[in-house]
Amino acid sequence: MPITITEQNLRLLIDTLVKAGTRVVGPKAAGTMTLYEPLSAGEELNLGGLPRRSAKETFFPLCETILTYEREKEGVRVTDVDPGSVPETLLIGARPCDAAAAPVLDAVFSWDYKDEFFLERRRKTTIIGLACTRADDACFCTAVGLSPADTRGSDLFLTPLKDGGYRCDAITGKGEALLAAHAALFADGDGTPAPLAEPSPGAMDLDKIRGWLDTHFEDPLWEEIAERCAGCGACAFLCPACHCFDIVDEGGEAKGARRKSWDACGFGKFTNHASGHNPRDVQPQRYRNRIMHKFKYYVDKFDQRLCTGCGRCIRACPVGIDIAAVLEEINSKGVE
Amino acid sequence: MTNSAQTIDPALYAAATDAVRAEAKKVLESGAVSAVVGWQAGRRPGTAMPAIVTDPARVNDLIFSPACVNNLALYLTKAKKEIRAKGRIAIVAKGCDLKALVGLMGENQLRRDDLHVIGVACAGVHGANVDRTLPLSEATIARKCRECAVHTPEGADAIVGTLPELHRFTPTESEELARLEAMAPAERWKFWKEHFSHCIRCYACRQVCPFCYCEQCMCDRNRPQAVETTPRPAGNMAWHIVRAMHLAGRCAGCAECERACPMDIPLNLLNRKMAKELKELYGFEAGLEVKDKGPLAEYREDDDQSFIK
Ligand code: SF4
Ligand code: SF4
Ligand code: SF4
Ligand code: SF4
Ligand code: SF4
Numbered sequence: 169m170p171i172t173i174t175e176q177n178l179r180l181l182i183d184t185l186v187k188a189g190t191r192v193v194g195p196k197a198a199g200t201m202t203l204y205e206p207l208s209a210g211e212e213l214n215l216g217g218l219p220r221r222s223a224k225e226t227f228f229p230l231c232e233t234i235l236t237y238e239r240e241k242e243g244v245r246v247t248d249v250d251p252g253s254v255p256e257t258l259l260i261g262a263r264p265c266d267a268a269a270a271p272v273l274d275a276v277f278s279w280d281y282k283d284e285f286f287l288e289r290r291r292k293t294t295i296i297g298l299a300c301t302r303a304d305d306a307c308f309c310t311a312v313g314l315s316p317a318d319t320r321g322s323d324l325f326l327t328p329l330k331d332g333g334y335r336c337d338a339i340t341g342k343g344e345a346l347l348a349a350h351a352a353l354f355a356d357g358d359g360t361p362a363p364l365a366e367p368s369p370g371a372m373d374l375d376k377i378r379g380w381l382d383t384h385f386e387d388p389l390w391e392e393i394a395e396r397c398a399g400c401g402a403c404a405f406l407c408p409a410c411h412c413f414d415i416v417d418e419g420g421e422a423k424g425a426r427r428k429s430w431d432a433c434g435f436g437k438f439t440n441h442a443s444g445h446n447p448r449d450v451q452p453q454r455y456r457n458r459i460m461h462k463f464k465y466y467v468d469k470f471d472q473r474l475c476t477g478c479g480r481c482i483r484a485c486p487v488g489i490d491i492a493a494v495l496e497e498i499n500s501k502g503v504e
Numbered sequence: 505m506t507n508s509a510q511t512i513d514p515a516l517y518a519a520a521t522d523a524v525r526a527e528a529k530k531v532l533e534s535g536a537v538s539a540v541v542g543w544q545a546g547r548r549p550g551t552a553m554p555a556i557v558t559d560p561a562r563v564n565d566l567i568f569s570p571a572c573v574n575n576l577a578l579y580l581t582k583a584k585k586e587i588r589a590k591g592r593i594a595i596v597a598k599g600c601d602l603k604a605l606v607g608l609m610g611e612n613q614l615r616r617d618d619l620h621v622i623g624v625a626c627a628g629v630h631g632a633n634v635d636r637t638l639p640l641s642e643a644t645i646a647r648k649c650r651e652c653a654v655h656t657p658e659g660a661d662a663i664v665g666t667l668p669e670l671h672r673f674t675p676t677e678s679e680e681l682a683r684l685e686a687m688a689p690a691e692r693w694k695f696w697k698e699h700f701s702h703c704i705r706c707y708a709c710r711q712v713c714p715f716c717y718c719e720q721c722m723c724d725r726n727r728p729q730a731v732e733t734t735p736r737p738a739g740n741m742a743w744h745i746v747r748a749m750h751l752a753g754r755c756a757g758c759a760e761c762e763r764a765c766p767m768d769i770p771l772n773l774l775n776r777k778m779a780k781e782l783k784e785l786y787g788f789e790a791g792l793e794v795k796d797k798g799p800l801a802e803y804r805e806d807d808d809q810s811f812i813k
Contacts (some may be wrong), residue, residue, distance in 0.1 A: 176799075198702070200633065200768045220766065221704070230704055231734045305548040395586055396554040398578065400708035402766045418732050429734040430704070437724055450586055486712045486764035487574060488546045488553025496547070 169356045173326075174333045177353040178258075178260075179210025183260055184350065186210075193226050194260040195219045204259070204266075215298065219276070222408030222480060223266035224273065226259045227289035231429040234285065234415070238423040240287045251284040258346075260296040263278055265309050265478035267297040270406035275470040285428070292344045298323030298334075303365035306479030308492040314476055316365040335492035367477070369492050372499045374463070374473065380498050381464040393494055394455030396487045401432030403458070403481035403489075409474045412438075418420035433457045448464050459494060509729040512570075512640040513668060514625045520568040520624055520665030525598055527622050527662050531594050536622050538591035541579045543572040550636030554579065556587060568596070568665065570630045570640050576759040577604040577714040580614055594620035597631070602792060604714040605757035606659075609794045611754070613717060616794070623660025625667045628652065632763055647677045647771065648759040658792050681776055697737070700732025700744055702767040705735040708736040709761035709771055710747065715754045722746065744774070753799045756790045785811075 173181070175398035182192050186208060194213050201220040201395060217321060237246045270290065277286040300307075309315060319325045324343035328333040336354060339345040404410040414431040414482040418424055431438065433454055440446045448454050462474035475491065482490045528540040544555035544565040552571035556579065557563060579587045587593070597605060602623060608614045628640050628649035638644050650673035656663065685693055709715040710723075722730045723743055731746060732739025755775045762772040782788050785808045786790055786799035 218769075231736055279661035291597055395584075396579075398708070398711040399583070400763075400764070401706040402708040402764070405704050405706045406766055414733070416726055416729070416733055418729065418734060427734045427736075431678075432706070435707070479783050482548075484708075484766040486708050486760070488551055490551075492555075493547040 171336045171338075171347065171354050172359060173335050173336055173354050174358045178326075178334065179218065179351055181206055181353050181499075182210035182213060182260065184257075184353075184380060189255075191257040192221075192260060193257060198313075199385055204262075207260075214474075218263055218304075218478070218480075219266075220480075221406055222269065222478065223259055223262045224269060224408050224411070226293055227270070227286050228411060228413075231427055232285060233425045233427050235426045236423070237304045237419075237425070239421065251288040254285075254289050254292060257289070257293045259293055259370065261298045261326075262295050262322065263300060263478070264297055264314060264316060264318040264320070265307075265321075265476040266408045266478045267295050268314055268318055270295060270321040271467075272409050272470075272472050272474060272476070273411055276466075279470075294323045294346055295321060296343075296346075297325045299325070299327045299340075299361075301362045303367040304479070304483075305335075305368060306482040307365065307367040307477065308369040308479060309477035309491060310367045311369040311495065312473055312475055312477040313371070313374060318369070325471055328362045328483050330362045331359060331427045333359065335359060335361065338380055345347040366488060369496065374467075377495060378464050378467055380501055381460055385460075389497070390452040390456045393497075394452040394487065397434065397439060397451040397452055397455050397489060398487050399434050399436050399454070400485040400486065401430070401434055402453055402486065403430030403491075404434060405430055406480040406484050408476055408480075409462070420454075433461070439467065456491070459491075463495070510641050512645075514639050516668055518625060521566070522663035523567050524566050524622060524624065525563045527664055528557065528563040528566055528594065528596075529560050531622075532557070532563065533621055535691060537594040539587070539772075540566070540594040540596070540622075541576045541587070542566040542596040542622075543568065543574065545569075546571070547635075550630070556590075557596075558590065564781060566596070566725070568624050570628065570644075571759075572596075572598075572764060572797060573629045574603040575604055575712070575714060575756075575760045577601050577756075577758075578712060579759075580619070581714050581717040582610065582613065582719060583711075583717050590763070592618055592620065594622055596622045596624060597657055597660065598624055598626040599652065599657040599792075600648065600756065600758045602657040602660065603654060603790050604758055606792055606794050607754060607756050607790055608714060609713075609797065610796060619661075621657070621660040621662075623657030623663045625656050625663060625665040626652075626654065627668055627670065632768070635660060638725065642673055644672060644694065646759070646763070648757065649673075651675045651722060654792065677772065677776060680770070681773055681780075684777070696744070697741070699769045700740040701737060702768060703735060703740045703743070704767060705733065705740070705743065706766060708764040708766060709769075712760045712764040713751070714756070714758070714760075715751055716747075735765045744771075748774045748778055753782045753786070753788055753801075754790070755779060 185192050192207045194207050195202050196212050197214045202217045204219045204223045235248050277283040319339045323340045325337045338347055410430040413428050415428050417426050439448050466474040505758050531537045540557045543552045545567050546553050553575050628645045631646040632807040731742040759772040788799040
């Protein structure tokens with residue numbers, strides 16, 4: 169028997185969890201935008217638009233301190249931040265393009281080096297995904313093998329019903345546990361799902377795209393597309409799948425901290441060597457890296473793509489670079 | 505108000521598009537320039553992106569529409585050496601963009617002789633977060649265009665397009681600035697603190713600014729670190745103060761920094777405030793005439809020093 173929840177009970181679920189001390193993160197109005205932010209009550213949940221930044225910061229924050237130092241009489245005291253101190257979290261209302269990025273990130277953060285900060289947050293996070301009933305002209309999840317109803321990465325998945333409320337599908341054990349723990353808020357029953365969003369770019373031949381990338385490290389296309397690139401980090405910073413970070417020590421002689429914060433391959437100094445040499449010294453080379461990493465290197469290494477088609481980079485790019493258009497263009501080329 | 509006073513006729517942009525193409529073809533074919541920097545349509549309806557056209561056969565890619573928001577002067581700065589290397593360049597410029605070109609000439613970053621400026625008579629462009637498929641109107645026009653004083657880019661080598669009868673839009677930016685100026689300092693501090701707390705340090709504001717051409721931005725330095733690079737309150741505040749100070753008296757007011765900001769931070773309010781201060785203190789204003797020295801790049805005995813306490 170399928171299970172449903174009313175909008176009101178969904179908000180009640182948030183209230184209950186917040187009261188119990190769980191950190192609940194979900195889409196919330198923030199000035200002119202919607203952002204995934206910690207909610208202090210169910211009424212703050214705002215499921216209207218796609219949040220401006222992705223949900224990745226639930227496990228990969230914009231900035232986090234990993235150790236602190238302080239000068240003492242007898243030298244310097246260095247204190248590691250305990251990754252275990254992160255709280256249990258419920259991420260609610262994650263769009264399929266955001267939820268699907270979680271397993272993509274798991275691959276890189278648990279590969280040769282286990283990033284305990286990321287992995288602890290992931291272990292402690294339960295994700296409630298939400299099907300999309302609206303897409304704009306930047307959305308293209310369907311082109312990269314996902315869909316507005318894709319449950320990848322979600323522990324529990326909500327499908328909006330035509331007459332209000334949501335159908336709830338438990339996808340993982342975490343999802344089942346959440347259902348069981350709050351059974352009173354859910355009801356047995358079914359309903360007619362509201363029509364799903366229909367992003368316009370249809371499926372693309374991703375193998376063919378990778379095939380082209382395999383043989384076109386050097387190609388005039390990179391210059392054609394990317395000499396306009398301004399070299400900012402908006403695309404990577406808004407992307408649910410980009411995961412580059414920088415580590416810096418900040419503070420003074422007496423005390424300070426070592427911090428990890430987002431970085432982006434679009435930045436001019438991204439691969440600047442200490443010698444002063446920069447192997448990717450012009451923007452087209454940096455943009456090529458972005459596409460190669462997303463649709464070739466990551467696929468070669470982890471058999472996953474580093475793009476879920478959320479369209480955020482397209483909406484945000486100040487010079488109009490459109491990754492879906494780039495893929496369409498590559499897709500239309502024959503593989504020699 | 506009649507209906508025609510409320511929206512700007514899209515046909516004007518179609519005519520300007522034709523004229524941009526004709527001029528680009530002329531200068532490319534004659535060999536007067538080796539590249540034309542203009543705009544071309546994007547994949548999504550109502551979008552455009554910068555285009556660097558070197559082949560006369562491609563001039564029909566060029567457009568002028570309310571989606572042509574970018575200040576293309578960016579592509580002639582040090583940050584874009586690849587493009588300058590192409591030789592003498594033609595650039596399509598709106599009035600506000602031309603102010604940036606002029607400023608760059610004043611700073612010895614550009615030589616007038618190296619450029620062929622195709623100025624477009626511009627009635628306005630789309631604002632951020634609007635329905636781009638609609639014509640320009642009170643609801644869709646950019647904030648800067650509501651108070652534009654340079655609809656016609658004087659001093660260009662060619663002017664394309666014609667201006668419609670211009671009507672008055674509500675000057676939202678001035679109103680907002682007046683509202684901020686009326687606030688008590690603590691309240692104003694709170695306003696900016698809140699906005700800056702959203703800053704993710706993506707540097708889109710810096711990267712699209714024609715005047716942010718330093719090869720080494722002090723905000724990227726880490727040995728020693730001048731400004732915290734992580735997106736935390738202290739570093740964010742420092743970053744924005746540093747930038748406002750470095751742009752004071754240089755900013756051309758194109759509002760690209762604000763448009764590019766993915767976090768909707770109203771950066772142009774800061775620029776406008778600085779411009780106002782510079783005008784009051786030094787009688788200086790960014791305009792369409794090349795000046796050798798900017799107010800913060802020269803010293804005069806009669807400069808106002810009352811602010812030094
Ligand atoms: S690359 Fe762009 S479209 Fe793909 S997931 Fe990242 S932000 Fe979204
Ligand atoms: S695309 Fe660039 S910023 Fe994103 S993960 Fe890859 S290298 Fe990092
Ligand atoms: S400010 Fe003036 S010149 Fe610039 S885009 Fe707006 S209307 Fe055109
Ligand atoms: S500071 Fe902003 S408004 Fe001023 S010139 Fe730079 S991008 Fe344009
Ligand atoms: S563009 Fe906006 S978010 Fe990015 S660094 Fe500038 S102010 Fe911050």
